Amino acid sequence: MDGVADARAAFDAFSRRVGLADTARWRFHVALDEILSNVVRHGFGPGRASALAGDAAIELVFGVEDGVILIEVTDPATPFNPLEAPPPDTTSAIESRVPGGLGIALVTSLMDDVQYERRADRNHVIMKWRVRDVASAGTDR
Amino acid sequence: MTIEEVEDRGVVVIAPAGRVDSTTSDELDRRLRAVLDRKAPRVVVDLAQVEYISSAGLRVLLALAKRMREQKGALALASLGDAVRQVFELAGFLPLFTVAATRADAVAVTSAS
Numbered sequence: 344m345d346g347v348a349d350a351r352a353a354f355d356a357f358s359r360r361v362g363l364a365d366t367a368r369w370r371f372h373v374a375l376d377e378i379l380s381n382v383v384r385h386g387f388g389p390g391r392a393s394a395l396a397g398d399a400a401i402e403l404v405f406g407v408e409d410g411v412i413l414i415e416v417t418d419p420a421t422p423f424n425p426l427e428a429p430p431p432d433t434t435s436a437i438e439s440r441v442p443g444g445l446g447i448a449l450v451t452s453l454m455d456d457v458q459y460e461r462r463a464d465r466n467h468v469i470m471k472w473r474v475r476d477v478a479s480a481g482t483d484r
Numbered sequence: 485m486t487i488e489e490v491e492d493r494g495v496v497v498i499a500p501a502g503r504v505d506s507t508t509s510d511e512l513d514r515r516l517r518a519v520l521d522r523k524a525p526r527v528v529v530d531l532a533q534v535e536y537i538s539s540a541g542l543r544v545l546l547a548l549a550k551r552m553r554e555q556k557g558a559l560a561l562a563s564l565g566d567a568v569r570q571v572f573e574l575a576g577f578l579p580l581f582t583v584a585a586t587r588a589d590a591v592a593v594t595s596a597s
Binding site for chain 2: 347369373376377379434438440445446448452453
């Protein structure tokens with residue numbers, strides 16, 4: 344899935360520009376991995392992973408304002424709100440443990456704020472996390 | 485991601501390095517399944533060099549733990565860094581695994597069981 348690697352590289356370039364510490368990046372890498380693989384799985388279906396690597400079907404916007412890092416992921420797939428997914432099973436014994444829903448739960452735990460919006464026939468997932476290591480402010484597309 | 489594999493006192497130690505996410509978890513899954521083809525496998529997954537793990541990686545480790553139970557094998561995880569430990573905690577995964585502070589401890593626990 345080249346799209347996830349491309350998104351990670353783009354976020355790393357953004358991180359360097361705004362001075363986000365290396366140690367703070369992993370939570371965004373995890374969040375991007377979860378959201379992008381979710382978009383491909385639910386929005387485009389199996390065998391359509393190339394949608395990520397292709398044209399501007401999926402768009403990423405990174406920004407920073409007042410020490411809050413923002414990532415917005417938009418896609419043109421059918422309406423799908425990942426935040427409405429049922430909560431994962433995090434307590435049952437190993438034999439009956441199923442891994443569904445873990446990804447989105449990780450995103451909402453690792454980020455300070457996650458919102459979903461449907462606008463102009465696109466899904467928007469907006470993630471925010473407040474950091475103390477941002478050296479400068481700006482918006483990158 | 486690269487994956488180191490060594491054998492120590494009858495225990496297969498698998499040590500992935502780098503990211504364990506949707507782009508790499510299939511490769512880790514293949515390596516772990518190859519070890520499980522053995523009878524009564526003893527496995528340590530050393531996570532010391534893992535930068536971070538996403539749910540794709542958690543699914544691989546959960547599947548591994550379930551198969552190890554079925555095959556009466558022994559499994560331990562070693563050396564969870566801060567990022568990996570945090571994800572394990574959020575997912576409620578720590579109670580599912582034997583977790584050791586070091587590879588040597590994990591091998592000792594696994595070879596004795």
